[in-house]
Amino acid sequence: MFESLSERLGGVFDRLTKQGALTEADVDTALREVRVALLEADVSLPVARDFIKAVKGKATGQAVTKSVTPGQQVVKIVHDELVRTLTGEGEPDALKIDNPPATILMVGLQGSGKTTTTAKLAKRLKEKNGKKVLLASLDTQRPAAMEQLAILAGQIGVDSLPIVKGESAVQIAKRAKMQANLGGYDVVFLDTAGRLHIDDVLMDEVQAVRDIAQPRETMLVVDGLTGQDAVNVATEFNAKVGISGVVLTRMDGDGRGGAALSMRAVTGKPIRFVGLGEKMDALDAFEPERIAGRILGMGDIVALVEKARETFEAEQAERMAKRFAKGLFNMNDLKAQLDQMLKMGGMQGVMGMLPGMGKMAKAAEQAGFDDKMLRRQIAIINSMTKKERANPDMLQASRKKRIAAGAGVEVAELNRLLKQHKQMADMMKKLGKGGMMKQAVKAMM
Numbered sequence: 001m002f003e004s005l006s007e008r009l010g011g012v013f014d015r016l017t018k019q020g021a022l023t024e025a026d027v028d029t030a031l032r033e034v035r036v037a038l039l040e041a042d043v044s045l046p047v048a049r050d051f052i053k054a055v056k057g058k059a060t061g062q063a064v065t066k067s068v069t070p071g072q073q074v075v076k077i078v079h080d081e082l083v084r085t086l087t088g089e090g091e092p093d094a095l096k097i098d099n100p101p102a103t104i105l106m107v108g109l110q111g112s113g114k115t116t117t118t119a120k121l122a123k124r125l126k127e128k129n130g131k132k133v134l135l136a137s138l139d140t141q142r143p144a145a146m147e148q149l150a151i152l153a154g155q156i157g158v159d160s161l162p163i164v165k166g167e168s169a170v171q172i173a174k175r176a177k178m179q180a181n182l183g184g185y186d187v188v189f190l191d192t193a194g195r196l197h198i199d200d201v202l203m204d205e206v207q208a209v210r211d212i213a214q215p216r217e218t219m220l221v222v223d224g225l226t227g228q229d230a231v232n233v234a235t236e237f238n239a240k241v242g243i244s245g246v247v248l249t250r251m252d253g254d255g256r257g258g259a260a261l262s263m264r265a266v267t268g269k270p271i272r273f274v275g276l277g278e279k280m281d282a283l284d285a286f287e288p289e290r291i292a293g294r295i296l297g298m299g300d301i302v303a304l305v306e307k308a309r310e311t312f313e314a315e316q317a318e319r320m321a322k323r324f325a326k327g328l329f330n331m332n333d334l335k336a337q338l339d340q341m342l343k344m345g346g347m348q349g350v351m352g353m354l355p356g357m358g359k360m361a362k363a364a365e366q367a368g369f370d371d372k373m374l375r376r377q378i379a380i381i382n383s384m385t386k387k388e389r390a391n392p393d394m395l396q397a398s399r400k401k402r403i404a405a406g407a408g409v410e411v412a413e414l415n416r417l418l419k420q421h422k423q424m425a426d427m428m429k430k431l432g433k434g435g436m437m438k439q440a441v442k443a444m445m
């Protein structure tokens with residue numbers, strides 16, 4: 001489904017990963033090409049722009065991991081960013097069907113694949129979840145559409161609401177609910193009428209049905225081949241009737257795939273399923289990891305970088321444990337600790353993990369111990385030379401002035417950090433001497 005985008009990106013990254021060392025200009029050029037590829041795949045301009053910005057920010061702040069090339073790291077960053085762009089909250093394929101009978105409202109334009117998708121979802125709930133499902137067509141304008149749903153219901157072996165001529169959509173919705181209650185159904189699908197374009201009459205009708213039916217889910221079906229239009233349709237439906245998710249159909253075709261990438265960012269609503277053909281089981285849950293893998297087609301490199309990073313982190317942890325066991329603790333060690341804290345979600349994150357620390361975390365924040373302080377402390381250590389970090393005792397007034405200015409802080413803050421470091425180093429020394437640290441480290445490993 002993403003062939004052309006995938007091919008374009010493949011070309012860019014093949015060139016990038018073949019190079020040993022990358023300059024910033026190399027990365028810039030590659031990202032410019034990625035941006036063009038995204039736009040050509042019909043990804044919306046703001047989404048493409050944000051995407052490139054995020055990748056660039058992460059690529060420049062990245063610690064270089066041994067055993068992979070910078071190019072490979074960039075591939076991994078792009079992959080992670082693709083996943084992030086595609087991901088919504090919650091589980092995509094878990095339709096809310098508690099409190100039976102649960103109503104699922106199906107909305108969308110005519111020809112988008114709404115009726116087909118209704119039957120596909122019904123089949124899935126019946127076979128995967130063992131649910132008793134009722135289908136009802138509300139398309140009073142097109143008798144053929146009503147019959148089509150009844151035929152599909154027969155094919156997949158679920159019930160459909162008997163067709164009664166002359167009823168309004170709201171009347172059918174009421175009858176469907178009653179039937180679902182009486183018949184002990186778990187789920188009732190309401191397949192609303194589609195129009196060729198969004199118009200007020202259609203929206204009024206859908207709103208009236210929604211108010212009567214009180215659906216647990218309102219699923220919008222849009223044609224994935226229509227690219228940017230699919231995103232616009234979703235934006236409008238969401239504004240007018242409120243949708244809980246999107247099903248993107250015809251993703252088996254050779255569409256440019258941009259709709260999939262823009263949908264979440266532009267509408268705020270996740271893609272929950274993708275339609276992959278006309279058959280009743282041609283429906284997949286939307287899995288960002290898998291889709292990102294398909295777009296990029298570089299699964300090996302992504303796995304390689306993940307592995308390298310794990311190894312790198314394990315090696316670093318071991319190196320530090322060894323130093324601590326000897327009672328050693330210099331500025332580099334302190335910086336590694338601060339970095340680690342930030343990575344774990346900052347002060348609040350670290351304290352939040354400890355039971356009963358919620359209040360303390362608040363108090364600490366009020367006292368000025370927050371992530372900004374962590375970042376300032378890291379900046380201070382970054383302004384020190386290698387020698388100074390290894391041996392902070394050598395810091396005299398002029399050096400302190402230079403370091404504080406470099407980090408944009410007062411000397412007093414530097415002094416506080418030095419004191420903090422000294423206390424920690426003293427403690428390490430004591431623990432190291434008594435062999436206690438060795439035992440503690442052993443117990444932790």
Ligand code: GDP
Binds near residue numbers: 116278
């Ligand atoms: P509705 O007017 O929105 O209810 O659309 P239909 O459900 O009648 O679908 C219109 C046409 O699109 C039918 O021929 C379907 O078989 C076809 N269709 C629906 N979903 C898909 C899909 O995911 N892939 C492909 N290739 N065709 C689909």
